Structures are given as structure tokens and as C-alpha cells.
Amino acid sequence: xxxxxxxxxxxxxxxxxxxxxxxxxxxxxxxxxxxxxxxxxxxxxxxxxxxxxxxxxxxxxxxxxxxxxxxxxxxxxxxxxxxxxxxxxxxxxxxxxxxxxxxxxxxxxxxxxxxxxxxxxxxxxxxxxxxxxxxxxxxxxxxxxxxxxxxxxxxxxxxxxxxxxxxxxxxxxxxxxxxxxxxxxxxxxxxxxxxxxxxxxxxxxxxxxxxxxxxxxxxxxxxxxxxxxxxxxxxxxxxxxxxxxxxxxxxxxxxxxxxxxxxxxxxxxxxxxxxxxxxxxxxxxxxxxxxxxxxxxxxxxxxxxxxxxxxxxxxxxxxxxxxxxxxxxxxxxxxxxxxxxxxxxxxxxxxxxxxxxxxxxxxxxxxxxxxxxxxxxxxxxxxxxxxxxxxxxxxxxxxxxx
Ligand code: GCO
Ligand code: MG
Numbered sequence: 001x002x003x004x005x006x007x008x009x010x011x012x013x014x015x016x017x018x019x020x021x022x023x024x025x026x027x028x029x030x031x032x033x034x035x036x037x038x039x040x041x042x043x044x045x046x047x048x049x050x051x052x053x054x055x056x057x058x059x060x061x062x063x064x065x066x067x068x069x070x071x072x073x074x075x076x077x078x079x080x081x082x083x084x085x086x087x088x089x090x091x092x093x094x095x096x097x098x099x100x101x102x103x104x105x106x107x108x109x110x111x112x113x114x115x116x117x118x119x120x121x122x123x124x125x126x127x128x129x130x131x132x133x134x135x136x137x138x139x140x141x142x143x144x145x146x147x148x149x150x151x152x153x154x155x156x157x158x159x160x161x162x163x164x165x166x167x168x169x170x171x172x173x174x175x176x177x178x179x180x181x182x183x184x185x186x187x188x189x190x191x192x193x194x195x196x197x198x199x200x201x202x203x204x205x206x207x208x209x210x211x212x213x214x215x216x217x218x219x220x221x222x223x224x225x226x227x228x229x230x231x232x233x234x235x236x237x238x239x240x241x242x243x244x245x246x247x248x249x250x251x252x253x254x255x256x257x258x259x260x261x262x263x264x265x266x267x268x269x270x271x272x273x274x275x276x277x278x279x280x281x282x283x284x285x286x287x288x289x290x291x292x293x294x295x296x297x298x299x300x301x302x303x304x305x306x307x308x309x310x311x312x313x314x315x316x317x318x319x320x321x322x323x324x325x326x327x328x329x330x331x332x333x334x335x336x337x338x339x340x341x342x343x344x345x346x347x348x349x350x351x352x353x354x355x356x357x358x359x360x361x362x363x364x365x366x367x368x369x370x371x372x373x374x375x376x377x378x379x380x381x382x383x384x385x386x387x388x389x390x391x392x393x394x395x396x397x398x399x400x401x402x
Contacts, residue, residue, distance in 0.1 A: 003060050006052045008044045011379035014344035016040045017318045020088040028099050032091030033287050036084045037171050037316035038388040046085045063093040067293045083265035083290050090291025091324050095369040105327035105370045116361035117329040119340035120145035124161050144360035145206035152189045156180050159212045171387040181392040181400045194230035206233040213240045213401040217249035224254030234259040244272035251278045262312035265289050267298045274302050281310035281336045287321040299332050308336030315341045319351035323372035326355050326364035350379045
């Protein structure tokens with residue numbers, strides 16, 4: 001069996017997506033997501049110029065050898081561009097493998113460990129009151145777990161506040177929007193928000209919060225401690241994680257569960273965090289961390305230390321990633337939760353899929369493969385639009401972590 005052709009499809013049905021489609025001599029095709037928000041064309045070129053010529057003529061069933069070939073064989077290892085490209089190839093090959101077997105992808109991983117996948121949605125508002133109402137709307141929609149982000153008094157354009165109600169789309173301009181950050185204002189405000197959420201909705205709903213890399217380890221420890229009474233499911237990306245040992249400072253001072261990993265791309269980025277039990281949830285995804293092949297290694301390693309999964313699932317990860325992630329989540333023994341930011345109707349139409357939401361959970365479909373396809377004709381109607389993520393600056397102009 002041979003790969004006969006492959007192509008990169010760049011489209012923008014509401015936002016930009018990069019998709020790899022692989023064709024074989026047996027008529028079976030597979031697709032993988034290669035979207036890297038704000039840097040899409042670099043992965044498109046990596047695939048088209050440097051990866052696709054290597055795929056033609058190779059046996060698509062040897063996904064492990066292909067992974068090693070693209071990782072070791074490139075000589076230049078790791079990094080978001082390389083690893084997103086490898087992810088797309090790997091996801092497409094697992095899609096093909098499962099279609100050849102005539103099985104949904106989760107069956108090839110080891111079958112079902114659960115019937116349904118717990119997801120969390122994104123509630124947000126410009127003010128504390130609006131955010132409290134937004135959480136109520138998510139509860140009414142059936143969500144059992146909700147991430148709450150709010151505008152902060154005195155901070156213009158705080159992280160995580162949407163223009164729409166169902167999803168948050170940060171890559172909003174061809175050149176980065178400038179936002180302002182003020183840690184003291186944030187640290188004073190956030191405990192008040194979660195106090196009100198628990199007063200209003202009681203103990204039942206799981207509540208999550210994303211710090212989005214803004215704090216120092218000591219500030220993160222202070223926040224974690226002040227949130228302990230409100231029993232968060234997790235506090236996410238509390239501090240940048242290039243220095244994995246930074247989490248030791250947070251860990252030693254608070255019992256608020258910690259989640260990290262959406263920007264990681266290999267097991268090496270989270271090795272110390274996991275083996276020292278400095279985190280509770282690892283958030284690497286099929287898309288960013290080398291596809292099913294490598295994510296499975298990360299999850300198995302995490303299981304040794306009772307660290308559970310919590311895959312990133314923002315709108316910049318296409319429905320292809322969501323489909324593959326749901327098969328992974330259905331199998332992975334140490335599953336924690338799955339992020340679920342809904343896609344726009346235009347996006348859903350370009351990527352027909354068989355997963356569905358019901359009562360706070362997502363269910364992967366039963367069709368062979370990962371269950372997501374691409375309507376190329378429709379995709380062609382939405383050409384690429386340059387869009388970058390915002391940046392953050394302190395009030396004195398210092399560039400901060402967005
Ligand atoms: C999340 C994320 C996203 C990212 C986005 C960047 O937890 O969902 O932090 O909202 O900011 O994916 O492209
Ligand atoms: Mg995040």
C-alpha cells in the first residue's frame with residue numbers, strides 16, 4: 001500500500017485552519033489538523049515544501065516509522081512548527097489505519113474506557129455580574145464544568161472575554177492587538193468572582209480558570225491559596241513553564257489543582273512537571289504534541305504519576321483535532337477532562353463530523369477513522385486571512401506574557 005498524493009488546504013471559515021489530506025492507492029484518504037494560531041503559513045510551507053515530498057510512495061500503515069522519520073530524520077527536533085506538521089501527518093495516518101480496519105479510531109487504541117467525555121465550556125463577561133450570568137447560561141445548556149474568565153475593573157481588554165457568547169476568538173487582527181495587564185488588580189478581583197460563583201451556583205458545578213501565563217510563581221501561589229475555598233477543578237497556566245521547576249514553588253504552597261501544557265510540543269516539555277508530580281493535569285493535544293503516536297506516550301508516562309489529561313480544545317484547534325481528541329479521550333485510562341470551545345457554524349460546515357454534545361459531555365462517533373472530513377469545495381470559498389494573537393503590555397509599556 002502506498003501514499004499517492006497529499007495536499008495542504010488552508011481556509012478561513014470564521015478563522016484560519018491548515019489541514020493535511022493524504023491519499024492512497026487503495027482510495028482511502030485521511031486528514032490531520034496542522035493549525036498553529038497566528039503562524040499558520042509556516043506549518044503549511046513546512047508540510048508542502050519539506051514533508052509531502054517525503055510521503056509519496058511510502059506505506060501509510062507504518063505510522064510509527066513515519067513519526068520517527070519526521071522527528072529524528074529532520075535532524076532539527078521539536079518546536080511548534082515541526083511538531084504541528086508531524087501531528088497532522090500522524091493524525092491523517094491513524095485516520096487511514098482506522099478506516100482500513102473499518103473501525104472507529106478509539107478501537108485501535110484499546111477500545112472504550114468510558115461511554116462519554118466530560119467537557120468544559122467557556123463562560124465569560126465584561127464584568128463580574130455578566131460572568132456570573134454567563135456561567136448560569138452554561139449550566140442551563142447542561143454543562144457540568146465551566147471555565148470562568150472576566151473583564152477586570154481597571155484593565156482594558158482582559159484575557160478571555162469574548163465578543164460572542166459561545167466561543168472566544170483571540171486572533172482578531174492582521175497585526176497584534178495591544179492589551180494591558182496589571183497583576184495586583186487581577187489578584188484582587190479573581191477570588192471575588194469565584195466567591196460569587198460558589199454563592200450563586202453552590203458546590204456542584206466544576207469551575208476552572210485560565211491564568212494564561214501571567215503570574216510569577218509566588219503570585220500564582222498566592223492566587224491558588226486564595227481560591228482554595230472555592231474548590232477549583234484547576235488553575236491553568238499559572239506561570240510560564242519553560243522552567244518546569246517554577247511549579248515547585250506553586251505546588252508547595254497551594255492545594256488548588258494545577259493544569260499546564262497547551263503550548264508544549266513534546267514529552268520533554270513536561271517531563272519534570274510530571275515526574276515530580278508538580279501538576280495534576282497535562283493539557284498537551286493531538287495537534288501540538290506530535291499526534292496520537294506521541295500524545296499516547298505522554299499520557300502513559302503521566303499515568304505513572306497520577307497526572308490526568310485535559311486536552312486543549314480552543315477554536316483554533318480544528319474539528320479534526322476535536323474528533324481525534326475525542327477518540328483519544330474515550331480510550332485514555334487517565335482521562336481528566338476535555339476543553340470544548342464550540343466552533344462557528346461556518347467552521348462546522350467545512351468540517352463535517354460525527355461527534356455530538358449532550359448533557360455536558362461529548363460523544364465520539366462510530367464511523368471508521370476519527371470521524372471528521374473536509375468539504376474542499378466549501379473550504380475554497382473561505383481564503384486565508386492574516387490574523388495574529390494579541391500581545392500584553394504593563395501600564396508602563398513593558399511587554400508581558402499574553
Ligand atoms: C485555552 C487557551 C486558548 C489560547 C489559544 C491561543 O485555554 O483555551 O488558552 O484560548 O489562548 O488557543 O491560540
Ligand atoms: Mg489556556
